[in-house]
Amino acid sequence: MNFKEEFKSLRMISGISLITSLIITPLSITFSMITGSVTLLIYFIWAATAIAVKLFALISLQIMQKENLFMFPYGTGKLENFSSFFFGCSIVPVGIYFLIDALVSLFAPLPAVTYLLCLAPVVLSFLLTLGLLCYTDRLLRRNDNPSPLLKAYNVNFRVSLASDGFLMLGFLAGYILSANGAHFLSLRIDPFLSILLSLYMIRIGLPLIIHNFRSLVDLPLPEKEMLKILRVIAGFNHHYSELGLIFSRRSGKHRIVEIELYFPSTAKLQDIYAVEKEMASALQNLIPGLNFRLLPKISEAPGLDQPLTNLTSENQPGGSE
Numbered sequence: 036m037n038f039k040e041e042f043k044s045l046r047m048i049s050g051i052s053l054i055t056s057l058i059i060t061p062l063s064i065t066f067s068m069i070t071g072s073v074t075l076l077i078y079f080i081w082a083a084t085a086i087a088v089k090l091f092a093l094i095s096l097q098i099m100q101k102e103n104l105f106m107f108p109y110g111t112g113k114l115e116n117f118s119s120f121f122f123g124c125s126i127v128p129v130g131i132y133f134l135i136d137a138l139v140s141l142f143a144p145l146p147a148v149t150y151l152l153c154l155a156p157v158v159l160s161f162l163l164t165l166g167l168l169c170y171t172d173r174l175l176r177r178n179d180n181p182s183p184l185l186k187a188y189n190v191n192f193r194v195s196l197a198s199d200g201f202l203m204l205g206f207l208a209g210y211i212l213s214a215n216g217a218h219f220l221s222l223r224i225d226p227f228l229s230i231l232l233s234l235y236m237i238r239i240g241l242p243l244i245i246h247n248f249r250s251l252v253d254l255p256l257p258e259k260e261m262l263k264i265l266r267v268i269a270g271f272n273h274h275y276s277e278l279g280l281i282f283s284r285r286s287g288k289h290r291i292v293e294i295e296l297y298f299p300s301t302a303k304l305q306d307i308y309a310v311e312k313e314m315a316s317a318l319q320n321l322i323p324g325l326n327f328r329l330l331p332k333i334s335e336a337p338g339l340d341q342p343l344t345n346l347t348s349e350n351q352p353g354g355s356e
Contacts, residue, residue, distance in 0.1 A: 044174055046093075048167065048188055053089040055163045056082050062156035070149040073140060074202060074228045075156070077133045081198075081236070082160075084125040085191065092118045092184060116247040116285070119187035123243030130236030137229035148225045150210035154203060161199035168192040179323050187243065194239045198232050205231075249285070256283040256290055263321045264292060267314060274310045276334040290325045292318065297334035307331050 060082040067075035171189040175181050209224035255261065261283065268278060279295025294314075298307060311329035319325050 044170075045182065045184060045188075048171060048185075049089055049093045052167060052188065052191075053086065053093065055160070055167070056085045056089060059156055059160045059163075060086060062159070066152055066156050070152045072148045072150075072153050072225050073133075073137065074205075074225050074232060075153055077129070077229055077232055078157070078198075078202070080129050080133075081126065081195075081232075084122075084129065088118065088122045088125060088191075091121060092188075116251050118184050119243050120247035120251060122187055122191065123240040123247065125240075126236045127240035127244065130233040130240065133229055134233035134237070137226045137233060140226035141223055141230065148209065148222075150206045150213060150221075150224070153206045157199050157202045157206065161196065161203065164192050164195045164199060168196055190239060190243065194235060198235060201231055201235075202228055256285065256292070260290065260322055264294075264318060267317045267321065268294065270317070271310060271314055279330070279332060290322055291328075292325060293328045293330055295330045295332055297332045300333050302331075 060079060063075050063079035063082055066072070067079055168189070171185065171192060174185060175189060178185070205224055205228040209221050212218075212221035212224065256264070261281075264281065264283070268281075275296040275298055277297035279297060281295070282291075282293040284291050296310070307329070311327070314329065315325075315327040318327050
């Protein structure tokens with residue numbers, strides 16, 4: 036899948052998802068007030084938070100569409116990282132607050148909840164989210180290097196679908212217990228569901244915060260990917276005299292790597308360009324979405340002023356294997 040196809044799909048997902056949240060949010064708060072369910076109140080905050088995140092995602096997509104190289108010379112990947120980071124930061128504090136509140140309510144439950152009415156907004160959300168999850172799953176399977184925004188949407192839909200499923204089963208269980216006179220248990224179903232939903236929000240939000248924070252502060256690529264880069268560099272050791280600094284960072288779905296290599300003063304530009312081209316090809320085979328740039332420098336060490344080794348199938352990395 037090329038960038039234009041993925042971008043078009045992201046815009047459609049953002050639009051439909053935003054409309055879904057705009058429908059579910061007022062329904063959740065309305066039914067929470069009618070039924071007295073704290074779980075539906077958490078559900079309302081989840082949906083309201085999703086509206087803010089999805090609005091920012093739509094704005095980001097509009098900026099990405101313009102492809103302004105003057106404002107974003109390294110691309111707009113950071114906007115995608117920030118959208119995912121914002122989503123994680125928005126749900127983790129909410130999850131922690133309602134986890135504490137639900138634990139208190141478990142030992143001092145509120146008055147009886149009308150469980151059957153609670154199902155109305157949850158069932159509607161479940162059906163809408165199921166369609167969106169199936170669509171994003173299909174896009175992820177078609178793309179070897181998907182956008183962080185697409186992955187964030189997929190995670191969001193999975194969380195929503197799982198929470199909807201938990202809530203549907205829980206509300207049904209609460210209704211059955213209440214109808215059979217088991218009021219002690221039925222009163223604790225709602226806070227128990229709130230605890231599960233809060234823990235799930237925290238579990239999903241923390242990895243999004245950690246992963247995208249690394250990209251936003253321009254930390255180097257993970258160790259696993261750096262080892263692949265070093266393996267390629269070592270394979271080209273006959274074509275340069277010294278290795279300098281290695282600069283790496285993430286920007287959205289792209290990995291950016293810049294490597295300093297020292298060449299003898301007799302090296303020709305076309306030979307250095309050939310080394311860069313071959314290294315880029317080897318790196319991109321190992322790490323999809325990698326943008327590579329060689330930073331050539333002249334070696335001043337004595338005894339290294341010899342011609343640059345030509346690239347052949349015999350001395351390229353893996354060429355003789």
